[in-house]
Amino acid sequence: MKKLSKVISSLAALALLASAFVGCGQQGQTRVETDGSSFTYWVNMDGNTKNAGLQNNSEMMLYKEMEKNTGIHIDFIHPAEGTTGNEAATTMFLDEKLPDIIKYSWDAYPGGPQQAIDDGVIIALNKELDLSKAAPEYWNYVKDGEMKKAVTTDSGDYYGFNNLNLGETKGFAGLYVRRDKLKEWNMDVPTNIDEWTALFAKAKESGFSKPFTAAISDLTFSSGGSSGFNTAYDVGRGFYIDDVDGKAEVVFAPLQEGFSEYLAQLAAWYKAGYIDPDFATVASDVIMSNMVNDISVASHGYIGSAIGKILPAALDRNPNFDLVACPYPTTADGHESEFQVCYNPATSTANAISWQCGNYEKAAEWCNYVYTEEGMVLQLFGIEGEHHTVEMRDDDGDGVEEKHYVYTDLIAEPKNSNCNSVAEAMYKYMLPCNYPGYNQHIDYLMGYYQYDQQKEAIVTWNVPANKDGTEADDPNATDTPQEHQLPTLSYTNEESSRVLELTTLVEADLGAVFIDVVMGHKSLSDWEAAVDKAMKDGYEEILEIRNAAFDRYQKK
Amino acid sequence: MNEQSITLKKKPNLGRRIGDEIKRNFVLYLMAIPVIVYFVVFVYLPMYGLIIAFKDYRPFNRMGQGGIWGSPWADYYGFGNFVKFFQSPLFWSVIKNTIYISLLGTCFSFPAPIIFALMLNEIKNLKYKKIIQTITYLPHFISMVVICSMIIRFFQTEGILTKLITLLGGEKQNYMINEDAYRPIFVGSGIWQGVGWGSIIYISALSSIDQELYEAAVIDGAGKWKQLVHITIPGILSTIVILLIMNIGSILSVGYEKTILLQNDKTASVARVISSYTYDLSFGEGNSDFAYSSAIGIFQSVVNIIFLTIANTISKKVTDSGLF
Numbered sequence: 001m002k003k004l005s006k007v008i009s010s011l012a013a014l015a016l017l018a019s020a021f022v023g024c025g026q027q028g029q030t031r032v033e034t035d036g037s038s039f040t041y042w043v044n045m046d047g048n049t050k051n052a053g054l055q056n057n058s059e060m061m062l063y064k065e066m067e068k069n070t071g072i073h074i075d076f077i078h079p080a081e082g083t084t085g086n087e088a089a090t091t092m093f094l095d096e097k098l099p100d101i102i103k104y105s106w107d108a109y110p111g112g113p114q115q116a117i118d119d120g121v122i123i124a125l126n127k128e129l130d131l132s133k134a135a136p137e138y139w140n141y142v143k144d145g146e147m148k149k150a151v152t153t154d155s156g157d158y159y160g161f162n163n164l165n166l167g168e169t170k171g172f173a174g175l176y177v178r179r180d181k182l183k184e185w186n187m188d189v190p191t192n193i194d195e196w197t198a199l200f201a202k203a204k205e206s207g208f209s210k211p212f213t214a215a216i217s218d219l220t221f222s223s224g225g226s227s228g229f230n231t232a233y234d235v236g237r238g239f240y241i242d243d244v245d246g247k248a249e250v251v252f253a254p255l256q257e258g259f260s261e262y263l264a265q266l267a268a269w270y271k272a273g274y275i276d277p278d279f280a281t282v283a284s285d286v287i288m289s290n291m292v293n294d295i296s297v298a299s300h301g302y303i304g305s306a307i308g309k310i311l312p313a314a315l316d317r318n319p320n321f322d323l324v325a326c327p328y329p330t331t332a333d334g335h336e337s338e339f340q341v342c343y344n345p346a347t348s349t350a351n352a353i354s355w356q357c358g359n360y361e362k363a364a365e366w367c368n369y370v371y372t373e374e375g376m377v378l379q380l381f382g383i384e385g386e387h388h389t390v391e392m393r394d395d396d397g398d399g400v401e402e403k404h405y406v407y408t409d410l411i412a413e414p415k416n417s418n419c420n421s422v423a424e425a426m427y428k429y430m431l432p433c434n435y436p437g438y439n440q441h442i443d444y445l446m447g448y449y450q451y452d453q454q455k456e457a458i459v460t461w462n463v464p465a466n467k468d469g470t471e472a473d474d475p476n477a478t479d480t481p482q483e484h485q486l487p488t489l490s491y492t493n494e495e496s497s498r499v500l501e502l503t504t505l506v507e508a509d510l511g512a513v514f515i516d517v518v519m520g521h522k523s524l525s526d527w528e529a530a531v532d533k534a535m536k537d538g539y540e541e542i543l544e545i546r547n548a549a550f551d552r553y554q555k556k
Numbered sequence: 557m558n559e560q561s562i563t564l565k566k567k568p569n570l571g572r573r574i575g576d577e578i579k580r581n582f583v584l585y586l587m588a589i590p591v592i593v594y595f596v597v598f599v600y601l602p603m604y605g606l607i608i609a610f611k612d613y614r615p616f617n618r619m620g621q622g623g624i625w626g627s628p629w630a631d632y633y634g635f636g637n638f639v640k641f642f643q644s645p646l647f648w649s650v651i652k653n654t655i656y657i658s659l660l661g662t663c664f665s666f667p668a669p670i671i672f673a674l675m676l677n678e679i680k681n682l683k684y685k686k687i688i689q690t691i692t693y694l695p696h697f698i699s700m701v702v703i704c705s706m707i708i709r710f711f712q713t714e715g716i717l718t719k720l721i722t723l724l725g726g727e728k729q730n731y732m733i734n735e736d737a738y739r740p741i742f743v744g745s746g747i748w749q750g751v752g753w754g755s756i757i758y759i760s761a762l763s764s765i766d767q768e769l770y771e772a773a774v775i776d777g778a779g780k781w782k783q784l785v786h787i788t789i790p791g792i793l794s795t796i797v798i799l800l801i802m803n804i805g806s807i808l809s810v811g812y813e814k815t816i817l818l819q820n821d822k823t824a825s826v827a828r829v830i831s832s833y834t835y836d837l838s839f840g841e842g843n844s845d846f847a848y849s850s851a852i853g854i855f856q857s858v859v860n861i862i863f864l865t866i867a868n869t870i871s872k873k874v875t876d877s878g879l880f
Contacts, residue, residue: 093616094623110615110845120618216820278712281732281820283705355618497837497845504836505645511821515733 031355036362038073041351042092042099045078046434048427052419061387061429065378072366093121100357101367103436106159107348112490113159122352124157128360131158135368137375141166142346146487150346154490154552160350160436161367167440170342170482171461173227176307177298178291179324179453181206192330193232193265196298200274203297212269213276213287213296219266220514221254222507227461228300229265231337232329233258239486239546240339243478248554250486250546252539254510254531263527266518280515288313291323298326303449303457311451325457340481342463343440344488351436370437380432380444381405387429407447422448489549499545502538510534609854610634613847630847637851646833651808654829658807660743666803668747669754670796674788676755677762678780689759692752704817707745708732733822742818742827757799758792765791794877801871801879805864808856830856 045057057063057076067073077099079088089104098121106113109121116122125131131139138161142151151162177199182189185206190196203211217223223238230237235258242251253259269275276282276296284305290296292314299306307323314321328337353363369375381388387408392401407426410416414425426432432444442458449455463481477483491499513530516522578585605624612630614622621627630636641647672692679685695703710717711731722728731737769787778786812831819827828836830852838849864879872878 090615115614116616119614119616119622121616220821278714278730280822281708281712281730283708286709493845497848500837501644504833508821508824512824515822 032358034358036072036359036365038075039100039357039363039366040077041074041101041103042077042079043103044088045076046427046431048421048424052417052424052428054428060431061382062379062431065383066366066369066375069374069378070366070369072362074366098354098356100354101351101363102354103349103351105347105349106352107488107490111493112153113348113350113352114153114155114157114490115493116352117153117157117159120355122159123355123357123360124159125353125364126156126158128353129364131364134361134364135161135371137371138368141371146482147345149553149556150344150487151350152556154549154556156556160352161371162350163347163434163436163439164371165343165345165347165439167438167442167445168462169440169442169445169458170463171340171458172343173300173302173341174328174457174461175228175298175300175326176323176457177326179322180320181297182324189324189326190329191327192334193229193332196229196329197269197274199297200269200272204273208295208297210276210290210296211274212298213282213290214279214300215282215284215287216280216511216515218300219279219518220511221259222511227328227341229329230259230262231339232331233262233265234331234337234339235259235262236339236484239543240484241478241486241550242484243476246476248476248478248483248550250543250550252535252543255535260524260527263514263517264524267520267524270518271520275518277519279518292317292321303454303461307454307457308449308451311453323453325453325460327460338479338481339484340461340463342481342485344485347439348488349434349436367436376438377405379430379435379437380441381407382411382430387411405441405443411447422450486546487550487553489546489553491545491549495545495549499542502542506534506538606850606854608847609637609850611847612636615846627847637848638855640848641852641855644837646828649825650828650830650833653826654808654810657739657742657810657829660739661746661810662800662803664743665747665750666800668751670758670792672751673755673758673762674784676759677788689752689755692755694752695749696753698749700813701817703745703749704814707741707818711737711741732818733820735823735826738818738823738826742814746814757795761792761795762788793875797871797875797877798879801864801867804867805860807863808859 043057045054049057049060054060056078058074063074063076077092079092086108089108092099092102093109102122106116109116111119113122117124125135129135132143141164142148142158142162147164151160151164152158177189179189181203182199185202187199187202188195190199200211214228218228221237228237230253235253235256236242237253239250239252241248242256243249244251266275270277276290278286284301287296287299287301288306288310291299291310301307303325307325311321311323328340330336351367353360353367357363370379377384377388384390385408387410388405389408391404391406393404394401395404396402411422411425411429414420414422417425417428419425419428426448431437432441432448433439445458446455449458510530513522513527517524517527608624608627610630611624611627611634613624613627616622617626632639676685676688679688709715712718713728713730715731718728718731721731731741765788769791770783773783773787808830810829810831812829812835815827815829815832816835819832834849834852838845868878868880
């Protein structure tokens with residue numbers, strides 16, 4: 001009896017304790033109107049800004065000028081040192097008082113941006129405001145077309161002021177090769193599969209033990225982004241958009257015509273000893289050392305993280321070392337591929353206005369500033385005469401001179417700003433990339449990349465914005481790289497966990513067969529059988545889910 | 557029975573007894589307060605968060621339908637997240653892989669530090685012993701990411717260990733994409749990394765064995781082997797048993813870090829364990845499913861506790877020593 005009463009009393013104590021936490025559920029339901037002269041802004045501090053010695057974004061030239069020009073004061077809230085963005089964001093979202101403006105990658109919010117609106121964290125801009133009046137410049141960019149689809153939720157809500165990839169350059173990755181060796185061997189930059197084979201053969205006999213080195217993700221069927229040799233077979237990789245009976249739909253690369261030939265070519269190259277035998281596990285620094293140490297003659301990678309890193313490492317030992325970005329391989333019959341990796345029109349990183357913000361109109365006005373001509377120049381290039389000069393040049397050769405921004409020596413010679421690199425010097429004063437506003441501006445890229453080989457690569461790998469003139473008008477057109485690219489789709493919680501579950505179930509098994517076929521342990525018919533099985537076990541359903549999401553995307 | 561009830565009657569009531577006890581050991585209780593507060597605040601109170609495993613958890617909802625209390629209960633009377641895990645197509649495969657790797661660990665990684673400690677114990681040159689000990693500790697302090705990228709490099713086609721294997725007559729290949737090589741590499745590298753660190757506790761247990769026992773054994777004519785079997789091993793047996801029970805009590809916990817860093821498409825079918833599978837399912841395409849991962853964590857803990865209790869009971873019956 002005594003024991004029982006003890007149990008009861010301790011349970012009662014527990015219940016009491018528990019009730020102390022009930023309050024946690026109902027938070028942040030108050031909102032106070034303000035005159036909008038001052039806002040709190042939650043934003044990560046850029047690594048380069050920190051390295052340049054700044055303690056807070058308020059010390060940045062950009063924000064001092066913005067306060068002058070908009071009359072709105074900003075108090076910055078930076079995530080604590082040492083926390084990852086998501087940890088810090090979790091704490092922030094759970095806080096009693098939300099910041100007024102939040103910069104976040106909203107796809108990372110559980111359930112996506114739509115859920116953030118439904119949760120009462122941020123506002124749907126179009127419901128609370130008339131965007132065409134409150135933020136006319138931003139509205140001008142996003143009011144229709146592909147850009148609208150890219151920055152709205154499935155129900156058509158604008159959730160923030162996004163990073164817009166407005167720059168003309170859309171490409172950023174591809175194949176590159178040792179130019180000094182090409183010269184030595186009297187060869188041209190390879191443009192199709194036959195020329196690549198000839199190059200590999202020549203490299204092999206000249207002592208390069210692994211002529212082509214690349215990570216599995218640059219070759220395999222599952223990863224998106226179509227920047228490898230697959231372009232020569234007019235086929236993409238992963239999931240992409242293609243024409244199915246006159247309608248744009250999501251398709252899966254292994255089922256498409258050309259993919260088997262692509263795989264067969266890889267297997268043939270592997271058999272001849274042209275492909276790094278460790279391609280399935282090779283890490284990026286090994287690829288780099290293969291290139292630097294004359295083990296490989298060609299690889300695949302990005303302008304910044306591959307070419308920009310290999311060059312300085314190699315030039316130290318071999319001043320003749322040189323790289324050149326290769327154009328995407330053309331098909332056997334010589335026509336240019338429709339496939340190329342490129343930027344989506346916008347990313348989900350956006351300045352959103354929180355529900356608790358005291359003055360939505362003023363906050364929108366402040367967010368809109370960086371989309372105005374004046375704001376764009378300030379955020380990307382700083383003040384004329386101080387951080388940049390304006391040049392009139394005719395780069396595209398159409399006989400009309402365009403306005404170009406050139407960084408001054410304050411940026412181009414980072415020592416003048418007491419900085420170690422151009423990136424640090426840029427981010428000491430401004431935020432030229434990866435922040436809400438105008439992204440991938442060609443003049444910024446030309447100032448950012450240090451080597452001529454990189455500047456060349458921007459041009460070689462660029463995807464012409466409008467190859468055939470149909471892009472903007474016809475949502476069902478699928479013959480340019482951008483039209484083939486799978487946009488950022490939004491999924492419901494159920495859909496996304498189902499896709500994850502099925503992908504975990506089938507992807508690795510099919511990936512194992514892919515590796516086996518390239519290495520010659522299995523045949524192409526094994527591959528086809530494995531694709532059939534993977535389709536039945538999961539990819540069919542994944543494809544259905546992606547197509548349903550794509551339909552919603554198209555209807556926005 | 558009678559005696560007991562008499563002694564009970566003589567004792568004052570419970571409150572009085574507690575009061576006396578506190579008075580007598582007042583300083584000790586004072587010293588214990590910070591620890592007790594620590595455990596209550598940072599260990600017991602946060603446990604209420606386990607509730608999210610039974611909920612359809614919406615972390616950030618500010619309209620009163622979110623957070624730990626406000627989120628709606630999951631399907632199947634709150635067990636929806638568990639059912640989802642049990643029904644997931646790879647459930648049996650990951651359970652099998654996890655137990656397989658755990659058992660391999662118990663068979664090979666667990667005895668390794670014991671054998672190593674026994675061997676060290678026989679070294680008479682102190683300086684040499686210290687050097688060996690220090691060198692074998694070192695890998696324990698290297699970050700897992702570094703360890704794994706070393707492993708991958710050593711076992712690739714041109715890797716140093718692959719070269720050794722070829723010298724011994726093995727095939728030259730990339731062992732990191734060989735399904736049959738995955739488990740030996742996983743467990744073997746674990747032994748290499750942990751053997752020095754793991755042996756510390758045994759070395760200290762060995763040093764507490766009475767040296768006179770050995771002298772007496774030598775007089776009785778016992779050789780090295782007999783000394784080992786009859787003095788050394790019994791001397792550290794209770795330590796071994798306790799560590800073995802704890803080892804069995806973590807049978808379903810194989811860390812995800814090493815698995816995720818070492819696995820690739822070719823080895824995934826043997827490499828996937830519960831923790832890495834949870835990771836794959838919980839964090840992708842912007843969908844962090846906290847409730848689901850909590851449910852799997854609870855499942856893991858419950859199974860672990862069951863195994864721990866079984867191992868403890870058996871050990872108490874057989875060797876008279878156990879954890880509780």
